[in-house]
Amino acid sequence: MLDIKWLRSHPDEARARLRDRVNGELLQQLEETDTRLRQVIQQAESLRAQQHALQHGGAGPAKRSITETDRARLRQLAEEAKQYEQQRRELEEQLYGILLRIPNLPDASVPKGRDERDNVEVRRWGTPKQAPWMRPHWEIGASLGLDFERAAKVSGARFVFERGAMARLERALVNFMLDLHVQQHGYEEMFPPFLVTREAMTGTGQLPKFAEDAFRTTEDELYLVPTAEVPVTNYHRDEILDGATLPRKYVAYSACFRREAGSAGRDTRGLIRMHQFNKVEMVNFVAPEDSYAALEAMVRDAEEVLQHLQLPYRVVALCTGDLGFSAAKTYDLEVWMPTQHTYREISSCSNCEAFQARRANIRFRAHPTSKPEYVHTLNGSGLAVGRTVAALLENGQQPDGSVLLPEALIPYVGVDRLALVP
RNA sequence: GGAGAGAUGGCCGAGUUGGCUGAAGGCGCUCGCUUGCUAAGCGAGUAAGCGAUCAAAAAUCGCUUCGAGGGUUCGAAUCCCUCUCUCUCCGCCA
Numbered sequence: 001m002l003d004i005k006w007l008r009s010h011p012d013e014a015r016a017r018l019r020d021r022v023n024g025e026l027l028q029q030l031e032e033t034d035t036r037l038r039q040v041i042q043q044a045e046s047l048r049a050q051q052h053a054l055q056h057g058g059a060g061p062a063k064r065s066i067t068e069t070d071r072a073r074l075r076q077l078a079e080e081a082k083q084y085e086q087q088r089r090e091l092e093e094q095l096y097g098i099l100l101r102i103p104n105l106p107d108a109s110v111p112k113g114r115d116e117r118d119n120v121e122v123r124r125w126g127t128p129k130q131a132p133w134m135r136p137h138w139e140i141g142a143s144l145g146l147d148f149e150r151a152a153k154v155s156g157a158r159f160v161f162e163r164g165a166m167a168r169l170e171r172a173l174v175n176f177m178l179d180l181h182v183q184q185h186g187y188e189e190m191f192p193p194f195l196v197t198r199e200a201m202t203g204t205g206q207l208p209k210f211a212e213d214a215f216r217t218t219e220d221e222l223y224l225v226p227t228a229e230v231p232v233t234n235y236h237r238d239e240i241l242d243g244a245t246l247p248r249k250y251v252a253y254s255a256c257f258r259r260e261a262g263s264a265g266r267d268t269r270g271l272i273r274m275h276q277f278n279k280v281e282m283v284n285f286v287a288p289e290d291s292y293a294a295l296e297a298m299v300r301d302a303e304e305v306l307q308h309l310q311l312p313y314r315v316v317a318l319c320t321g322d323l324g325f326s327a328a329k330t331y332d333l334e335v336w337m338p339t340q341h342t343y344r345e346i347s348s349c350s351n352c353e354a355f356q357a358r359r360a361n362i363r364f365r366a367h368p369t370s371k372p373e374y375v376h377t378l379n380g381s382g383l384a385v386g387r388t389v390a391a392l393l394e395n396g397q398q399p400d401g402s403v404l405l406p407e408a409l410i411p412y413v414g415v416d417r418l419a420l421v422p
Numbered sequence: 423g424g425a426g427a428g429a430u431g432g433c434c435g436a437g438u439u440g441g442c443u444g445a446a447g448g449c450g451c452u453c454g455c456u457u458g459c460u461a462a463g464c465g466a467g468u469a470a471g472c473g474a475u476c477a478a479a480a481a482u483c484g485c486u487u488c489g490a491g492g493g494u495u496c497g498a499a500u501c502c503c504u505c506u507c508u509c510u511c512c513g514c515c516a
Contacts, residue, residue: 038473038474041472041473041474041485042473042474044485045472045473045474045484045485045486046484046485048484048485048486049483049484049485051496051497052484052485052497054496055441055496055497056441066496066497070496071496072496073496074496074497075495075496077496078495078496078497240432240470242432365432367452368432368450368451368452368468369451369452369453369467369468371470372470
């Protein structure tokens with residue numbers, strides 16, 4: 001959510017900076033509603049002030065005895081004030097509804113552009129391999145413990161069973177990533193709930209605009225988390241944090257659930273686009289002046305996972321048109337996929353500035369006596385585990401159909417290669 | 423799921439015959455003083471949000487907020503209703 005006061009005083013700048021992200025009509029509606037609301041607020045408050053003046057008769061405590069004429073007048077004032085309050089509530093709701101649908105402002109450093117083709121590559125690491133004999137990960141995986149057919153029988157499309165060493169690899173990756181971030185990068189491990197309320201989903205920006213992407217339980221109106229970002233960011237909802245405790249860096253594993261509405265036909269094979277996948281997520285709460293340095297650090301933290309896994313990748317700065325709803329700036333990490341001859345997203349690290357903090361009401365005091373201000377929140381995958389498995393299979397495959405595992409993973413998996421499941 | 427108790431400011435905790443309570447007291451925190459360190463002591467201060475005046479800040483004025491929503495009343499932390507959450511006991515369960 002953007003700051004209404006800022007929008008009020010910078011209508012033209014808002015329009016210009018949001019041009020690639022929102023149509024101008026919404027901003028027009030916002031201005032009109034805001035103007036009407038402020039008129040109504042003034043009228044309602046002046047009526048209340050009159051009421052109080054009559055009750056108190058100047059300074060001091062309220063009068064215990066009130067004359068009949070005053071009482072009649074007060075009754076009338078109360079009635080009028082009630083009507084304005086009603087209008088005020090309605091307008092506030094409207095205004096809030098509009099604000100919740102306006103995406104974040106891109107930072108000045110974000111490249112201008114319409115879609116992913118305008119994203120800017122920042123750097124590369126590792127040497128991509130490709131060879132004619134290499135096979136896509138779902139083919140290699142079929143004999144190594146990836147079972148999509150039975151998953152379809154049990155759960156439908158876009159689910160998977162993993163068996164044996166493959167299942168162990170999945171679990172090993174989670175542990176490896178968590179250990180790395182906790183031991184080397186100073187994160188605190190957190191284990192979050194996988195079902196969250198509508199308020200939590202609104203706090204991070206998944207709702208109200210993207211309801212069709214989420215799985216929802218109908219009885220209780222709880223949502224399956226699409227990412228641990230949702231529970232972990234909302235962990236500090238409605239809190240005023242002590243500035244001395246910033247930055248707070250959390251890392252959490254969670255299963256992630258996404259309906260993938262609108263992506264029919266895309267990435268239908270393999271582990272790339274699932275309804276359920278595992279992810280290790282980093283979340284930072286930082287003071288505003290530190291958030292861009294924190295974003296760079298977070299990207300490096302995610303990159304280090306790929307480096308330990310010996311997976312070639314590149315870092316991409318998303319352009320204004322490709323930015324997610326809540327993000328002011330985002331770097332994607334894209335891992336090399338030999339059989340697709342391209343880099344595929346495996347991590348996304350974003351600085352949301354105060355956008356989520358304003359929605360979720362997360363503030364801090366720089367000093368014990370200073371006014372509360374909104375924190376900046378950041379989140380980044382570190383990494384998406386399913387896609388990491390896919391990348392390991394494709395990049396580590398051998399001509400005999402086995403898969404060599406990177407050194408760093410061997411203690412976690414217990415073997416140095418995935419070989420045929422008998 | 424059944425029965426009972428509760429929800430007040432950064433924290434703890436008074437206040438339930440409706441008005442003088444935005445809210446006692448304590449802790450914490452900030453500033454100052456004091457004691458040769460530490461600890462302690464003394465004094466002052468210390469909620470948030472919104473609106474108006476203002477170029478802006480500061481300041482001032484006004485409004486709102488005692489879990490949430492609604493009701494009674496000129497007036498509600500205090501009375502009534504609904505909901506949410508927490509705690510205790512019972513049941514069930516990994």
